[in-house]
Amino acid sequence: xxxxxxxxxxxxxxxxxxxxxxxxxxxxxxxxxxxxxxxxxxxxxxxxxxxxxxxxxxxxxxxxxxxxxxxxxxxxxxxxxxxxxxxxxxxxxxxxxxxxxxxxxxxxxxxxxxxxxxxxxxxxxxxxxxxxxxxxxxxxxxxxxxxxxxxxxxxxxxxxxxxxxxxxxxxxxxxxxxxxxxxxxxxxxxxxxxxxxxxxxxxxxxxxxxxxxxxxxxxxxxxxxxxxxxxxxxxxxxxxxxxxxxxxxxxxxxxxxxxxxxxxxxxxxxxxxxxxxxxxxxxxxxxxxxxxxxxxxxxxxxxxxxxxxxxxxxxxxxxxxxxxxxxxxxxxxxxxxxxxxxxxxxxxxxxxxxxxxxxxxxxxxxxxxxxxxxxxxxxxxxxxxxxxxxxxxxxxxxxxxxxxxxxxxxxxxxxxxxxxxxxxxxxxxxxxxxxxxxxxxxxxxxxxxxxxxxxxxxxxxxxxxxxxxxxxxxxxxxxxxxxxxxxxxxxxxxxxxxxxxxxxxxxxxxxxxxxxxxxxxxxxxxxxxxxxxxxxxxxxxxxxxxxxxxxxxxxxxxxxxxxxxxxxxxxxxxxxxxxxxxxxxxxxxxxxxxxxxxxxxxxxxxxxxxxxxxxxxxxxxxxxxxxxxxxxxxxxxxxxxxxxxxxxxxxxxxxxxxxxxxxxxxxxxxxxxxxxxxxxxxxxxxxxxxxxxxxxxxxxxxxxxxxxxxxxxxxxxxxxxxxxxxxxxxxxxxxxxxxxxxxxxxxxxxxxxxxxxxxxxxxxxxxxxxxxxxxxxxxxxxxxxxxxxxxxxxxxxxxxxxxxxxxxxxxxxxxxxxxxxxxxxxxxxx
Numbered sequence: 001x002x003x004x005x006x007x008x009x010x011x012x013x014x015x016x017x018x019x020x021x022x023x024x025x026x027x028x029x030x031x032x033x034x035x036x037x038x039x040x041x042x043x044x045x046x047x048x049x050x051x052x053x054x055x056x057x058x059x060x061x062x063x064x065x066x067x068x069x070x071x072x073x074x075x076x077x078x079x080x081x082x083x084x085x086x087x088x089x090x091x092x093x094x095x096x097x098x099x100x101x102x103x104x105x106x107x108x109x110x111x112x113x114x115x116x117x118x119x120x121x122x123x124x125x126x127x128x129x130x131x132x133x134x135x136x137x138x139x140x141x142x143x144x145x146x147x148x149x150x151x152x153x154x155x156x157x158x159x160x161x162x163x164x165x166x167x168x169x170x171x172x173x174x175x176x177x178x179x180x181x182x183x184x185x186x187x188x189x190x191x192x193x194x195x196x197x198x199x200x201x202x203x204x205x206x207x208x209x210x211x212x213x214x215x216x217x218x219x220x221x222x223x224x225x226x227x228x229x230x231x232x233x234x235x236x237x238x239x240x241x242x243x244x245x246x247x248x249x250x251x252x253x254x255x256x257x258x259x260x261x262x263x264x265x266x267x268x269x270x271x272x273x274x275x276x277x278x279x280x281x282x283x284x285x286x287x288x289x290x291x292x293x294x295x296x297x298x299x300x301x302x303x304x305x306x307x308x309x310x311x312x313x314x315x316x317x318x319x320x321x322x323x324x325x326x327x328x329x330x331x332x333x334x335x336x337x338x339x340x341x342x343x344x345x346x347x348x349x350x351x352x353x354x355x356x357x358x359x360x361x362x363x364x365x366x367x368x369x370x371x372x373x374x375x376x377x378x379x380x381x382x383x384x385x386x387x388x389x390x391x392x393x394x395x396x397x398x399x400x401x402x403x404x405x406x407x408x409x410x411x412x413x414x415x416x417x418x419x420x421x422x423x424x425x426x427x428x429x430x431x432x433x434x435x436x437x438x439x440x441x442x443x444x445x446x447x448x449x450x451x452x453x454x455x456x457x458x459x460x461x462x463x464x465x466x467x468x469x470x471x472x473x474x475x476x477x478x479x480x481x482x483x484x485x486x487x488x489x490x491x492x493x494x495x496x497x498x499x500x501x502x503x504x505x506x507x508x509x510x511x512x513x514x515x516x517x518x519x520x521x522x523x524x525x526x527x528x529x530x531x532x533x534x535x536x537x538x539x540x541x542x543x544x545x546x547x548x549x550x551x552x553x554x555x556x557x558x559x560x561x562x563x564x565x566x567x568x569x570x571x572x573x574x575x576x577x578x579x580x581x582x583x584x585x586x587x588x589x590x591x592x593x594x595x596x597x598x599x600x601x602x603x604x605x606x607x608x609x610x611x612x613x614x615x616x617x618x619x620x621x622x623x624x625x626x627x628x629x630x631x632x633x634x635x636x637x638x639x640x641x642x643x644x645x646x647x648x649x650x651x652x653x654x655x656x657x658x659x660x661x662x663x664x665x666x667x668x669x670x671x672x673x674x675x676x677x678x679x680x681x682x683x684x685x686x687x688x689x690x691x692x693x694x695x696x697x698x699x700x701x702x703x704x705x706x707x708x709x710x711x712x713x714x715x716x717x718x719x720x721x722x723x724x725x726x727x728x729x730x731x732x733x734x735x736x737x738x739x740x741x742x743x744x745x746x747x748x749x750x751x752x753x754x755x756x757x758x759x760x761x762x763x764x765x766x767x768x769x770x771x772x773x774x775x776x777x778x779x780x781x782x783x784x785x786x787x788x789x790x791x792x793x794x795x796x797x798x799x800x801x802x803x804x805x806x807x808x809x810x811x812x813x814x815x816x817x818x819x820x821x822x823x824x825x826x827x828x829x830x
Contacts, residue, residue, distance in 0.1 A: 051274075051275070052136075054274075054275035055136075055139075055273060055274045055275050056135070056136070056139050057275060058270065058272075058273075058274065058275035058279075059139050059140070059142075059143050059270055059273045059274075059275075060139060060142060060143075061266065061270070062143065062265075062266035062267070062269060062270020062271075063139075063142045063143040063146050063266065063270060064266065065262065065263045065265055065266020065267065065270065066143070066146040066147065066150065066263055066266045066267045066270065067146045067149075067263075068259060068262070068263045068266075069146075069150060069259065069260050069263030069264070069266075069267065070093060070094075070097055070146075070149060070150070070153060071256075071259055072256045072257070072258075072259030072260035072261075072262075072263055073093055073150075073153045073154075073156070073157065073256065073260065074089070074090050074093040074094075074256065075252045075253065075255050075256030075259060076157065076252075076253050076256030076257055076260065076314070076364060077089040077090075077093065077156055077157040077160060077253075077256070077363075077364055078090055078249070078252055078253075078256075079247050079248070079249040079250055079251065079252030079253030079254070079255075079256060080157065080160075080247035080250075080253045080311065080363060080364045081160045081161055081247050081248070081363060081364075082161065082245070082247065082248050082441070083248040083249075083441075083443075084440070084441025084442070084443050084444070084450075085160060085161045085441050085442045085443060086248065086249075086443065087442075087443040087447055087449050088160070088161075088165065088441075088442035088443055088446050088447060089156055089157065089160050091165070091446075091447060092153075092156040092160075092165065092168050093153050093156055095165075095168075095169060095172070096149065096152040096153050096155075096156060096168070096169075096172045097149040097152070097153065099152075099169060099172045099173065099176060100145065100148045100149040100151075100152045100172060100175070100176040101145050101148075101149065103172075103173060103176035103177045104144075104145050104148040104176045104177075104180075104181065105141070105145060106128075107128070107177055107181070108148060108176050108177055108180065108181035109127055109141055109144065109145070109181070110122060110123060110124055110127035110128045111123070111181035111182060111185060112144070112180075112181040112182075112184040112185045112188070112189065113127060113140075113144070113185070113188075113189060113191065113192040113193065114127050114128075114185075114193075115193060115195075115196065116185065116189050116190075116193075116196035116197060116198055119186070119189075119196075119197055119198045119199035119202060120182075120185070120186070120198075120199065121182055121185055122185050122189055122196065137192065139273075140191075140192055140273065143270060143273065144184075147210060147214050147267075148175075148176055148180050148181075150214055150215075150218070150267075151175055151180045151214045151215075151217050151218040151221075152171075152172045152175045152176055152180070152218065153218075154215065154218030154219060154221075154222055154366050154370050155168070155171055155172075155175070155218060155221055155222040155225055155366070156168065157222075157362075157363055157364030157366045158222035158223070158225065158226050158362045158363060158364065158366040158367060159171075159222065159225045159226060159229060159363075160363040160364065161232050161363060161438065161442065162229060162230075162232050162233075162432055162433055162438050162442075163225070163229055163431055163432060163433070164429075164431050164432065164433050164446070165442075165446045165447075166431075167229075167423075167424075167430075167431030167432070168431075170423060170431070171221065171225055171416075171420070174221070174416060174419060174420075175217075175218070175221055179217060179221060179411065179412055179415070179416060180213075180214075180217055180218075182411070183213060183217055183407075183408060183411050183412065184213055185198050186198045186199055186200040186201070186205075186407070187200045187201055187205055187207050187212070187213045187404065188201070188207075188213060189201060200403070200404050200407065203400050203403065203404075204390065204391070204392060204397065204400050205400050205401065205403070205404040206326065206327070206330075206381060206382075206390075206397070206400075206401065207325075207326045207378055207404065208268075208271055208325070208326055208327060208328060208329045208330070209267060209268045209271035209282075209325040209326070209328060209329075210267075210271075210325055210326075211322055211323060211324075211325040211326030211327075211373075211374040211375075211377040211378045211381075212326065212374050212375065212378045212404060212405055212408045213408075214325075214374075215322045215325065215369075215370040215371070215373070215374035216370065216371050216374035216375050216378070216405065216408050216409070216412065217408055217411075217412040218366070218370050218371075218412075219366055219367050219368075219369070219370035219371025219372070219374060219412075220367075220371050220408065220409055220412035220413035220416075221412050221413070221416045222362070222366045222367050222370070222371065223354075223360065223362075223367045223371060223413055224412075224413050224414075224416040224417035224420055225416070225420055225431075226360045226361060226362055226367065227358070227360055227417065228417065228420045228421055228424050228431070229424070229430070229431055229432045230361070230432065231359060231360075231361030232245065232361050232363075232438070233435060233438055233439065235361045236359060240359070242355050242356060250310035250311075253310060253311070253314055254310060254314060257314040257317055257318060260318060260321070261287075261290050261317060261321065264286050264290065264321045264325075265283050265286060265287070267286075267325070268282050268283065268285075268286045268324070268325055268328045268329075269282050269283045269286070271329075272329070278329070281329070282328045282329050284333065284336075285324055285328040285331060285333065285335075285336035286321060286324055286325075286328050286336075288333060288336045288337060288340065289320040289321060289323060289324035289328070289336040289337070289339055289340035289343070290317045290318075290320045290321040290324075290340065291317070291320070291340070292320055292336070292337050292340030292341050292344070293316045293317050293318070293319045293320020293321065293323070293340040293341070293343050293344040293347075294313050294314075294316045294317035294320065294344070295316070295341075295344075296316055296320075296340070296341045296344035296345060297312045297313050297314075297315055297316015297317065297319065297344040297347065297348065298312060298313040298316060300312070300316075300344065300345065300348045301313065301316070301348065304348065304352070311364075311365065312348070315347050315351070315364075315365045315368070315369050316344040316347060316348075318347075318369045318370075318373075319343040319344050319346070319347035319368070319369050319373040320339070320340035320341075320343050320344055320373075322343060322369060322370055322373040322374050322377060323339045323340060323342065323343030323373045323374070323376055323377030323380065324336050324339050324340060324343075324377060325374070325377060326374070326377045326378040326381045327339070327377065327380070327381030327384070327385060330381070330385050330386065330389050331381065331384050331385055331386070332384075332386060334384075335384035335385065335386075338380065338384050339376075339377050339380050339381075339384065342376055342380055343373040343376055343377055346368070346372050346373055346376045347365070347368045347369055347372065347373050348368075350367070350368035350371075350372040350373075351365050351368040354367055354368060375405045375408075375409070378401050378404065378405050379398065379401050379402060379405060381401060382394055382395075382397040382398035382400075382401045383398065385397075433445055433446070637679065638680060638684075640679075642680065644673075644679070645673055645677065645680070649673065652670065652673070
């Protein structure tokens with residue numbers, strides 16, 4: 001036992017295996033031939049079943065690797081687009097596989113692998129419904145459906161950043177239902193059913209894992225879609241020169257490329273659909289071709305671009321993988337190297353041609369990588385395959401390969417181009433998003449989601465849109481990537497902030513100066529308000545005095561009006577009395593006329609003469625008394641006129657004291673004074689007339705007395721009496737005329753005095769109104785005084801606020817001066 005412990009375990013295990021095999025051989029040796037045959041048949045069946053199981057496992061494992069390529073495409077496309085569109089391309093990669101699985105499973109798988117109808121299309125009810133199929137059919141379907149998903153997802157990267165999500169789903173439907181299944185039937189329609197004779201396969205067309213069937217088909221559809229929807233905004237400048245728009249994460253794109261490289265092991269190796277050592281050669285060619293393609297892409301990119309662009313190495317690797325896919329099962333390692341190198345070269349050349357000549361904006365280079373490199377690999381297969389690989393010879397095989405490539409181009413590019421043109425024109429806006437949505441990014445526009453800097457860029461664009469007088473950023477500025485766009489906006493932000501700080505500095509300087517001026521103005525305003533308040537006090541006192549004087553004047557004018565009214569009433573009475581005297585005088589004149597006319601009868605009436613004379617004597621006495629009464633009335637009127645004259649004088653004095661307010665009243669007082677003077681003159685004239693009348697009456701009395709004494713001498717003096725009567729008649733006429741004039745004068749005086757009374761009443765009203773206006777003025781002056789007091793207080797407060805503003809402005813000025821942005825602006829200005 002100790003010796004056995006010293007022997008290595010591997011030797012012990014080998015000895016046990018040998019002993020077991022010897023035991024089995026001894027058992028078989030002991031069996032008869034029939035039992036041995038049955039046992040060998042059983043073992044063969046077991047081995048075949050194991051192989052079938054291995055085939056299922058390998059194919060499913062390969063399908064998983066190909067499915068994993070979907071994630072590689074997702075990362076590749078997400079990294080090569082701007083972050084504002086990364087969610088959109090990710091959603092397209094999952095959506096196209098969902099839709100491809102449904103459509104290819106429902107119809108496409110049957111069209112591709114059903115019983116061939118004239119070598120053009122397949123049809124099989126069992127495949128349509130998956131009702132009665134073998135297990136292998138399910139495994140084969142899984143492997144083929146991930147191929148269909150690959151063909152569909154190639155388009156996603158090419159049309160990224162501007163195609164509507166719904167439009168992309170329509171392209172996926174077109175590929176999964178028509179383009180891929182039909183062409184797949186032409187090339188691979190006999191893979192599931194060996195009795196089928198599709199027309200390309202029958203011609204001897206070779207495409208082992210799908211350089212043309214999968215990749216070129218997807219690439220040509222991508223080219224059609226790119227040409228229909230046009231390039232991205234800003235992809236070409238005004239002169240038509242291409243402008244680079246870099247993706248937001250070359251790291252993700254590189255990782256996606258590595259995942260695709262890993263998945264390609266299942267893509268090419270799984271195409272054997274058999275778990276045999278044959279896939280070792282296939283996988284080796286695949287890995288080598290990818291590496292050589294990446295190397296040439298890196299070197300050529302450096303020569304063309306002057307630096308090592310990430311997309312050159314990535315697309316070089318993918319181009320090499322796509323190119324080797326068609327012949328990875330037959331070409332040698334050197335053939336794989338040639339195909340990998342050539343594929344990388346055509347990828348670089350095709351990318352430049354599409355970009356500069358066709359103006360085809362292929363975001364990830366899908367057309368050159370899948371379409372062109374796939375076609376190149378399919379053709380190169382005929383040139384580098386070992387001798388004897390093809391029955392028809394190299395050049396004949398090259399012709400068949402070219403026929404397949406050309407057929408694929410016509411079917412996958414020309415037909416989809418016209419279909420997509422029609423679809424694009426059927427809907428408003430076509431399959432492309434609006435300019436606004438493209439600028440904002442499809443993450444938000446199509447999915448209401450944000451990622452990375454897209455939301456920040458959109459908000460910054462909204463902030464700057466037309467706010468600083470500049471044009472929209474996309475009008476003259478084309479960003480190479482989001483970092484460039486952020487730098488552009490950041491520079492604008494720095495410029496705006498520098499301008500803002502400079503403006504704040506200038507504003508604070510103005511504010512400091514303005515606050516100082518405001519403080520000075522508030523001081524002046526306070527002094528003016530104080531002066532206004534003092535003047536208001538003085539004006540208030542003056543208006544109060546004027547108001548008192550106006551009230552007194554109104555009272556005096558009222559009294560003058562009442563007195564003038566009384567004078568007018570007395571003048572009316574005097575006029576009536578004078579009228580009565582005139583009537584009496586006219587009666588005397590009539591009597592004298594009768595005496596004159598009765599001279600002839602004097603002799604006969606002498607007996608009655610004494611009585612008549614006595615009667616005349618009495619009347620003459622009465623006339624004297626009336627004359628005296630008239631004299632008294634005239635004296636009273638004279639007194640009234642004198643008083644009126646005094647009132648007018650007083651009114652004139654008061655009007656002069658009232659200044660402008662009393663000018664109108666002074667005119668009235670002057671008129672009253674003139675009227676009083678005229679009245680005094682008229683009264684003096686009347687008094688003279690009345691005095692004459694009194695003297696005449698006295699003389700008449702004496703004459704009558706003489707007549708009474710000389711009645712007896714009437715006859716002797718008849719002629720003298722007649723002459724005396726004539727003289728009396730003339731004198732009486734004169735007296736009557738004078739009395740008439742006195743009556744007219746008295747009436748005129750009464751009228752003038754009434755007018756004086758009316759004017760005096762008007763003057764009283766005007767004086768009262770002036771007094772009321774003076775009171776209102778006094779109230780207004782009181783308001784002015786209060787306002788002046790308030791202005792004084794507010795001016796004092798304003799001065800305090802101005803001083804506070806000045807302090808704050810000085811602090812703000814100091815703070816702004818300390819800002820680094822302001823210093824940066826000054827440095828930039830220098």
